[in-house]
Amino acid sequence: MTTNINRRHFIKISGITGAGLLLQIPLAAKTSKRLSEAATFAPNVYLQIGTDNSIIIFAKNPEIGQGVKTSLPMIIAEELEVDWNKIEVRHGGLNPQFGAQFAGGSTSIKTNFDTLRKAGAAAREMLVQAAAEKWGLDINNCYAELGFVYNKVNKNKLSYGELAEAAAQLTVPEKPALKDVKDFKIIGKPIKNVDIKAIVTGAPIFGLDAKPKGMLTATVLRAPVYGGTVKSFDATEAKKIAGVVDVVEIKPTENPTVLVAGIAVVAKNTWAAMKGRHALKVEWELGAGVSESSENIDKQFITNINKKGEIQLREDGNVDEAFANADKIIEATYEAPFLYHATMEPMNYIADVREDSIECWGPTQVPGSVAGLGARITGIPREKIIVHQCRIGGGFGRRLMADYAAEAIYISHSIKAPVQVVWTREDDLHNGFFRPAGMYKLKAGLDKNGNITAWHINASTTSRGAFSGSRDSSHVTEVFPDGFPAGFVLNFRMEYTPVASVVPRGAWRAPGHNATAFVDQTFLDELAVAAGKDPVKQRLELLGEEDKMMPYRDHGGPEYSTKRLKNVINLVAERSNWFKPAPKGIYRGFACHFMFGAYVAEVVEISLLSNGMPKIEKAYAVVDCGLVINKSNALNQLEGGIVDGLGAAMFGGVTIANGMTEQNNFDDYRMIRFKESPKIDAYLVESTENPEGLGEMTLPPISAALCNAIYAATGKRIYKLPLKDNEFFNQI
């Protein structure tokens, strides 16, 4: 970006902050000083430096617990050359100048890294130039360090604040010089969550905590069957509840990811809204969805995986001939359930729809979609819609859908008052967008040396793309034609058939991979055992001694490195002492995976309790995601992905009967608990390669590593998740 010399980079801070933001924006790092009304140097949308030496850095993307509110500003601060403890981090609202603002696909760091470095470096260069001009020196005789520009000749220094006004007069450099990676002071260090103090003291920083003046609260009664509609309703009793102020019917949109049919009860407080909802009398048109069930879906899966797939995704070599010539053939059918997101902060959203503008607060992974829906529902132009970002109590893909924000906009538009829609846990579970369920039929041929000569996967899932109306092929994010071991087995076939359903589906942490890694990596383990091979050596043997770049035409591609995959495998083997006998009573399982540009290998150690049940003792993970920005949070993500993945593998699963989810709350949708969480050894490969995805990596293969350990301990193969649905596991 180049601009003429003018005063546009010099602004009043009061003109930038959004009016009416009632959330407490927590102060960053150690500074307790709020920004004064001092004039500010703001060469781009990412940062502001005040003449009072205040420095604010803006985080552009939604913070769902993946840590970007800390790590994105770290990248800017690094190049800006400031003391991390003397800056303030704020969340930026929705603003086209930030470019794409969303949290999905583990992309926040990798897609913003270069832009943020340049944003910080441009400001630094301008400050150095301003100092050089003041001192009448060549810029090569000046350098920036920790918020000051130094004069190399006489050691004089000027603070960034002292230089702000002069820097604001300069042209923003188009190609600022970036630091050498070896000079990084902030990137790669363990930096604490910028909101940590606000979190541990209970400050109001989440969407559910926001409360604009005059805000009402709404709860919504939705159909007891997916796709159901309102035939008639009687709100007489609901309106008698003290505190209830209005009842609004929500008309559904054709696309069920936007609005479903419902009756909203608006009240002065949450409890009144809940009681009012309970008092509603609604007659529902259940619709065709009432016949949907898990049983019905499973039947379709079974039919599909036993016939030729609708979509032929890969055909290498001569698969039929290879099976005919195989020494041994092994077959297995795997099942993966619908999974619920279970964000700890239930869905909620605030909209204040006014005559010709809208102001919004709440948790969303897609603030831009909220603005789009606001425009669509109210007719108010997008540029008149302000979307504030709040800290988000978990995303995991659920908040890529903005249905609950659409409800808030719809209701506020209808009653002409600011309103917060609050979902109960039951609402949240019933109206989730679940990880698609699927069935996967695998068949492999081995030669007499135990080498895999043929591989055939026939998969059928309730494609999420097909549900949301995506233009992509229905297999996208369900199965991965270039995923390992594709390309390493000469005769390879992959086919796929989608299943349509009224059950809502969406992205769930590590979409697709969260099922395929379980399938591929447990089947490979079974083949290793059948061939009498060590599972780790089998994977290394498949990948081959020669290092190669393999084509990968999916998110995280266009290729992956066998060298980096072998490296994480070797490292996890070393860290877990894989090649030494396991301690007495300990059984181990291994799995590895490539996704979203990153490489992961994992080992799970279990023991058996006296009743024969497995106890997870320890998990090891090695991840290569290229350059790591925040070491503390990165390790936290690795640990969390393991715990989350183990929990989902053991207990996760939504079942459907009569067109609705059977589970209601955390009593019948079991989550992993503190006492079930194992010891974890998480390790990040030191790397200066481009940063890649990180937040979802350790989840997909951990279920396979666990199931492979269970086989090692018990001789029983797990083909169906969750584990609790396997007979021998149900005593837990």
Add this chain to the structure above:
Amino acid sequence: MATYTLNINNQSLKVEAEADTPLLWVLRDELDMKGTKFGCGKALCGACTVHLNGNPVRSCSIPISALQNMKITTIEGLSSDGSHPLQLAWMEIDVPQCGYCQAGQIMSAAALLNSNKNPTEAEIEAAMSGNICRCGTYPRIKQAIEKAIELSK
């Protein structure tokens, strides 16, 4: 509607509410104390944990009418400045990911340490297994509790 006088964080506060209103919504909606979180509404997840006379309870499932003459402590009252050993340890270990469940986690841990200065691993597990963290920060929560025990010595 009735008027109740509650003792919250050593302050006597008057609240007008329906008798069946859960403490959680009294705190959040009537008193604007947002630190106590809504998670499940059925005492299943621990996000709304507060102390009642020093004992951990799920505020989503206790009506305001049952709270007369009880001493209520919320995350906002655990310390005036974030200096409780558990808060210090939580910051030191950099525990949270999304952070939403953490106030409840800290309140459960604080109740444990109030009654037991040196809990065993099994006692920690028992005290903390009612609090769900979907982000999976349990390993760091454990480290932080151990750190707080050390800081308290």
